Amino acid sequence: MHEVSLMAQMLEIARSEAANAGARRIDLIQIRAGALSGVVPEALRFAFEVLRGSDAVTAGARIEIEPVAVRCRCRTCGREFEPSDAVFVCPDCESPDAEILSGRELELTRMEVL
Amino acid sequence: MCESCGCNREEDFGLSTGKEGGTGFHVHRNADGHLHVHRHQPGEHAGPNPEDGGHTASTRRVEVRQSVLSANDRQAERNRGFFQARNVRVLNLMSSPGAGKTTLLERTLRDLSGFVRMAVIVGDLATENDARRLREHGAEVIQVTTGTLCHLDAGMVRSALDAIDLDKVDLLLIENVGNLVCPASFDLGESGRVVLLSVTEGEDKPLKYPPIFKAADLVVLTKTDLQEAAGYDRDLALETLRSVAPQARVIEVSARSGDGLEDWGRYIAEETRVYENLRKGVQSCGE
Numbered sequence: 509m510h511e512v513s514l515m516a517q518m519l520e521i522a523r524s525e526a527a528n529a530g531a532r533r534i535d536l537i538q539i540r541a542g543a544l545s546g547v548v549p550e551a552l553r554f555a556f557e558v559l560r561g562s563d564a565v566t567a568g569a570r571i572e573i574e575p576v577a578v579r580c581r582c583r584t585c586g587r588e589f590e591p592s593d594a595v596f597v598c599p600d601c602e603s604p605d606a607e608i609l610s611g612r613e614l615e616l617t618r619m620e621v622l
Numbered sequence: 623m624c625e626s627c628g629c630n631r632e633e634d635f636g637l638s639t640g641k642e643g644g645t646g647f648h649v650h651r652n653a654d655g656h657l658h659v660h661r662h663q664p665g666e667h668a669g670p671n672p673e674d675g676g677h678t679a680s681t682r683r684v685e686v687r688q689s690v691l692s693a694n695d696r697q698a699e700r701n702r703g704f705f706q707a708r709n710v711r712v713l714n715l716m717s718s719p720g721a722g723k724t725t726l727l728e729r730t731l732r733d734l735s736g737f738v739r740m741a742v743i744v745g746d747l748a749t750e751n752d753a754r755r756l757r758e759h760g761a762e763v764i765q766v767t768t769g770t771l772c773h774l775d776a777g778m779v780r781s782a783l784d785a786i787d788l789d790k791v792d793l794l795l796i797e798n799v800g801n802l803v804c805p806a807s808f809d810l811g812e813s814g815r816v817v818l819l820s821v822t823e824g825e826d827k828p829l830k831y832p833p834i835f836k837a838a839d840l841v842v843l844t845k846t847d848l849q850e851a852a853g854y855d856r857d858l859a860l861e862t863l864r865s866v867a868p869q870a871r872v873i874e875v876s877a878r879s880g881d882g883l884e885d886w887g888r889y890i891a892e893e894t895r896v897y898e899n900l901r902k903g904v905q906s907c908g909e
Contacts, residue, residue, distance in 0.1 A: 510772050510804045518690045529684045539690075544833045546807040594832035595865040604868040608836070614807075616686045 515555035521616050523565050531621030534569040538618050542576040544611040549573045578611030697776035701811025711893045712794045714810050717818035719800030722844040724752045729877040731759035741791045743782045745774040745799045773804035792894050806834035820845040822852045825859040828866040835867040847876040
């Protein structure tokens with residue numbers, strides 16, 4: 509729902525990093541979006557298409573969104589697993605007490621700049 | 623061939639209308655099936671530099687590794703420190719629209735204001751209606767209208783704090799924008815996350831919106847006086863919550879009838895650590 513404002517922040521980070529690197533323009537922005545981050549990759553992509561033109565630095569950029577699956581570690585037996593649905597139950601000992609290792613992230617990982 | 627967009631890779635659509643010196647437009651299909659059109663600058667199609675992992679001579683890779691929410695997270699940490707320094711506990715109340723946040727807050731202000739000094743920040747897209755309702759109970763209430771934004775963020779809370787004298791507050795209640803998706807991603811600097819779920823919403827709601835329930839410290843099942851009318855299956859609801867959000871404490875209340883409010887009062891008492899004053903409040907709250 510808030511993908512547009514998140515993308516605006518993402519482009520702000522991208523432009524400031526590009527300026528720090530002395531780049532004139534950004535060709536590629538790579539991000540990671542976790543399944544629990546609350547954002548929909550399609551909506552992020554749409555927001556990107558709309559917003560990238562607002563600045564010459566990003567106007568010609570592409571985006572790559574790498575989905576990150578949820579990974580958990582069972583607090584009871586220590587097993588790591590990828591849950592298949594919203595119930596994070598350990599496949600070995602069936603404990604529902606799982607620590608979330610990944611899946612919440614939403615980060616700008618790297619860029620290709622000119 | 624375009625090395626910077628890789629549009630001659632096998633999975634690409636491979637439609638390049640831009641020969642060198644042509645229009646410069648490229649149309650290709652990304653790996654995920656989306657069409658992508660872009661235009662190249664003159665001279666961009668210089669040959670790849672083998673020493674640069676096959677990139678064009680002039681493109682470089684910049685490692686960023688920055689969370690997009692980092693600006694919000696930093697502000698949230700500043701808020702948290704600000705609250706701790708003033709010994710104020712902060713609850714972030716989240717739910718879908720109409721789950722009963724304002725009604726629970728009204729009841730809380732009415733029953734507990736003699737025991738805990740409370741202030742409220744209310745987020746809505748528009749109107750001062752909720753703030754007006756809550757002000758009738760004598761508490762300091764700041765309405766934040768977010769315009770089109772679907773959640774409160776840490777910066778909005780920081781701005782609202784200018785209008786509150788925190789030295790006179792033990793507990794700050796933040797009523798987030800009614801929404802079960804976005805508020806889960808935005809730390810406000812709270813000490814506790816409270817998610818409300820009304821019995822009329824369906825027992826499987828935690829399965830449909832797992833992130834917010836997985837982030838909850840406390841889940842309040844509201845409107846329990848309507849259980850029967852809603853055909854609510856209590857065992858199923860509790861079982862679903864236990865499986866999706868095993869970390870969360872669960873209480874059941876009806877702000878209208880008063881049922882279960884002593885559990886809510888007890889939670890607030892533990893949060894604010896004002897047991898002595900609240901013991902009386904908890905009793906009157908359940909009456």
